[in-house]
Amino acid sequence: MSAALQAARNGHRGANPLVGASILTRDSQIVVGHHAGVGSPHAEVDAITTAIDLGVDLTETTLFVTLEPCNHTGRTGPCAQAIIAAGIPDVVFALPDSNDVAAGGEATLAEAGVRVRSGLGRDESLALNARWRDAVDAERPFVTAKIAQSLDGMVAASDGTSQWITSAESREHAHQFRSRVDGILVGTGTVLTDDPRLNARGPGGEPLDSQPVPIVLGLTPLPPESFLALNPDTVHLRTRDITAALGELHAHGMRHILIEGGPSVLGAFFAAGAVDEVFCYQAPLLIGPGKSSLSGMSTSTLSEAVSLVPDETAEPAVERLGPDVLLHFITGSASVGGTDGTDGTDGTDGTDNYTI
DSSP: OHHHHHHHTTSOOSSSOOOEEEEEOTTSOEEEEEOOSTTSOOHHHHHHHHHHHTTOOGGGOEEEESSOOOOSOSSSOOHHHHHHHHTOOEEEESSOOOOTTTOOHHHHHHHTTOEEEEOTTHHHHHHHTHHHHHHHHTTSOEEEEEEEEOTTSEEEETTSOOTTSSOHHHHHHHHHHHTTSSEEEEEHHHHHHHOOOOOOBOTTSOBOSSOOEEEEESSSOOOTTSHHHHOTTOEEEOOOOHHHHHHHHHHTTOOEEEEEEOHHHHHHHHHTTOOOEEEEEEOSOOOOSEEESOOOOOOOSGGGSOOEEEOOSSSOSEEEETTEEEEEEEEOOSOTTOSSSSSSTTSSOSOTTOOO
């Protein structure tokens, strides 16, 4: 299970949980797999495919996975059926799937004669996807906040100039990330100031294969000649209520959105506790008086500050991009230790229902 948990960290946070799988062979070899992101093979299928390529006899193995194998057909088929078809006789998973649509894999496997156990690695799996579970429970998208700023925390100089604070390498990275999300959100102030396109482009300006939906938050009408007003895919959320906006995006089927500004919109999402992940592109510039990357937060003392934790999963927590540094964080969560004030959601330590 430790190998499965480590493999899960190779995935990307977002619309789906981080999931890893490992197959223990009869001669104590370990084959791992992970879910790389939306539309890619699930961790179990990734591990099974690798094991088959290596000539492993799957009928004499045990599969360990950090989440209950799914039982539904979405962009990929049900993992429970893939396990049964592979002939794996023994499955151990850390956590039951909290998604009602995907749940039920345990029962399907058991009905097919597979020995199924759960609970091993439960707390570690809970912690790994705590923010994702918060988003699912709140029926809202997973939210990534992007900040591109100078060393002294500015996104523009006092005269309003801002292109370009960060490097070409940082912008290329940001556009690749844009192509992984369902939508990109900015406020109406950003539309008026920058007239952005909110699309995902390659180094030469060419559109990438996967494009996000442009989202605008705010009451001000969009200028009719602006790129976003002319784009029929643009979603204009005519509200300043963050919870209502996220609920509307969830109803649109969006499960991962990127917040790109401006400062007051970013501040509002942080103040609402609705940011799950932070990408901060830090440029080696000192601007002095200018426009701060965040505004509108009512923090008055250090104890009210938003807590961020370096994330060592999908990206390194600190990454060099040309002259810039990318800082990758996740925000704190109350869900890591369970939902009832105990170490586990059922009032136990989360491991006593596992036997080997």
